[in-house]
Amino acid sequence: MANLITSRRRRSSVSLTILQFIFFLVVIFSSSYLIAKEIENNTVSDSEMAVGKLTVNDDADLEGGGGFPSLDGMLHWAIGHSDPAKLKEAAQSVQNLSADELQMRQQELKEWVENSKMPSDTELMQTAIADLKNSSLSSEDRHRAFQELLLLVELIDNANDLEKLGGLAAVIQELDNSDIEIRITSAWILGKAGQNNPLVQKQIFQHGALLKLMKMVQSSSVEEGIKAMYAVSALSRNNVDGLELFFAGHGERLLQDIMSNSSIDIRLRRKSASLVADLAESLTESTSNPEHQFFSSRYFLKSVVHLVASSDFDLQEKALMAVKSLIKLRTTKALDFKDFCSLESVLERTREQLNQIGADELDRDLAIDMENLCKEVESLFRKKLEEAPTRDEL
Ligand SMILES: *[C@@H]1O[C@H](CO)[C@@H](O)[C@H](O)[C@H]1NC(C)=O
Ligand SMILES: *[C@@H]1O[C@H](CO)[C@@H](O)[C@H](O)[C@H]1NC(C)=O
Numbered sequence: 001m002a003n004l005i006t007s008r009r010r011r012s013s014v015s016l017t018i019l020q021f022i023f024f025l026v027v028i029f030s031s032s033y034l035i036a037k038e039i040e041n042n043t044v045s046d047s048e049m050a051v052g053k054l055t056v057n058d059d060a061d062l063e064g065g066g067g068f069p070s071l072d073g074m075l076h077w078a079i080g081h082s083d084p085a086k087l088k089e090a091a092q093s094v095q096n097l098s099a100d101e102l103q104m105r106q107q108e109l110k111e112w113v114e115n116s117k118m119p120s121d122t123e124l125m126q127t128a129i130a131d132l133k134n135s136s137l138s139s140e141d142r143h144r145a146f147q148e149l150l151l152l153v154e155l156i157d158n159a160n161d162l163e164k165l166g167g168l169a170a171v172i173q174e175l176d177n178s179d180i181e182i183r184i185t186s187a188w189i190l191g192k193a194g195q196n197n198p199l200v201q202k203q204i205f206q207h208g209a210l211l212k213l214m215k216m217v218q219s220s221s222v223e224e225g226i227k228a229m230y231a232v233s234a235l236s237r238n239n240v241d242g243l244e245l246f247f248a249g250h251g252e253r254l255l256q257d258i259m260s261n262s263s264i265d266i267r268l269r270r271k272s273a274s275l276v277a278d279l280a281e282s283l284t285e286s287t288s289n290p291e292h293q294f295f296s297s298r299y300f301l302k303s304v305v306h307l308v309a310s311s312d313f314d315l316q317e318k319a320l321m322a323v324k325s326l327i328k329l330r331t332t333k334a335l336d337f338k339d340f341c342s343l344e345s346v347l348e349r350t351r352e353q354l355n356q357i358g359a360d361e362l363d364r365d366l367a368i369d370m371e372n373l374c375k376e377v378e379s380l381f382r383k384k385l386e387e388a389p390t391r392d393e394l
């Protein structure tokens with residue numbers, strides 16, 4: 001076994017050891033034969049093999065809640081950092097093990113872990129941070145350091161240590177790097193570290209990084225804009241200070257510009273609508289600042305309602321969620337929804353469109369959910385309308 005734990009490069013030997021350890025952990029303990037097979041059959045693509053190509057998807061980012069990434073995501077990352085030939089060999093040999101042999105391997109592994117001094121996460125973080133700050137390293141090595149830090153901050157304890165180790169300041173500084181890949185990964189790290197983590201959120205605010213990330217959302221690069229939006233969302237959701245800073249930086253205008261511009265990438269528009277839904281929901285729950293008017297502009301409301309008529313199912317759903325939260329806000333006006341946004345006819349058209357879906361079962365289920373959402377929005381809207389002052393009183 002020891003011969004498998006060799007490293008290609010001295011500098012990153014620490015993390016390579018960890019990664020190969022992770023690989024064995026995953027393969028042996030979860031008896032992940034499928035994954036082993038995948039490797040054996042070479043169905044893991046070359047691009048995934050390439051160092052630093054992470055394939056963790058965006059939804060996982062949003063829903064992960066700051067825990068470990070999926071085993072799959074981690075495995076693929078480990079694969080990307082390991083020698084393909086060795087991995088293949090290992091995968092084959094694991095598949096052929098009997099139950100007894102497997103148990104023996106597990107015991108061996110346990111002993112190996114106990115005997116080999118595994119570096120602590122703090123040490124790994126220190127190495128990654130030192131490397132990403134070291135401008136005399138090659139660009140490849142620096143990129144690798146960023147990717148390692150990205151993985152490390154998934155763990156809440158590591159995220160909490162980031163400031164103490166000088167990592168936050170370093171990463172925030174890299175938001176200005178001329179290398180777009182580094183800017184993107186930096187935004188990603190901040191979003192990951194800050195997600196559902198009030199301590200880290202506060203530290204990031206103290207560095208003034210939220211405004212910077214909001215500017216980045218407007219980047220001419222779609223990928224950069226998306227990652228920045230991910231970070232902005234992770235930092236301003238469920239955080240009163242984040243909300244204040246977001247609005248102080250005219251975040252509502254930023255979102256409106258994105259939602260109302262159909263030439264902007266659909267993923268960014270979906271993320272914007274989704275953020276509106278969450279922020280409006282926080283505003284309805286927040287008692288600290290009842291006079292917030294930020295989402296009350298009828299032009300803003302129109303930009304959201306307009307998306308309900310989108311041809312993209314996902315965008316449509318997120319827009320409906322946003323409209324639902326916005327209607328619940330006391331500061332929005334029922335008549336704006338009615339007259340200026342023509343909410344009734346938009347909803348009606350949406351429901352007609354939903355009725356035409358039916359062939360595919362999955363689509364039908366989705367359509368039923370959406371239909372229910374439409375009904376919910378409609379009834380909230382009726383209620384708001386009844387409670388609204390009449391035109392004459394305005
Ligand atoms: C694993 O078993 C298969 C057949 O069951 C055999 O063809 C293959 O050579 C074995 N691989 C190793 C590494 O022992
Ligand atoms: C930066 O990297 C170079 C090259 O690997 C190394 O010699 C040097 O010690 C590093 N500097 C710091 C401050 O870590």
Ligand SMILES: *[C@@H]1O[C@H](CO)[C@@H](O)[C@H](O)[C@H]1NC(C)=O
Nearest residue numbers: 220257260261262263264265
């Ligand atoms: C819409 O977005 C495109 C692409 O980002 C941009 O070039 C254009 O100026 C925007 N239009 C408006 C009206 O903001």
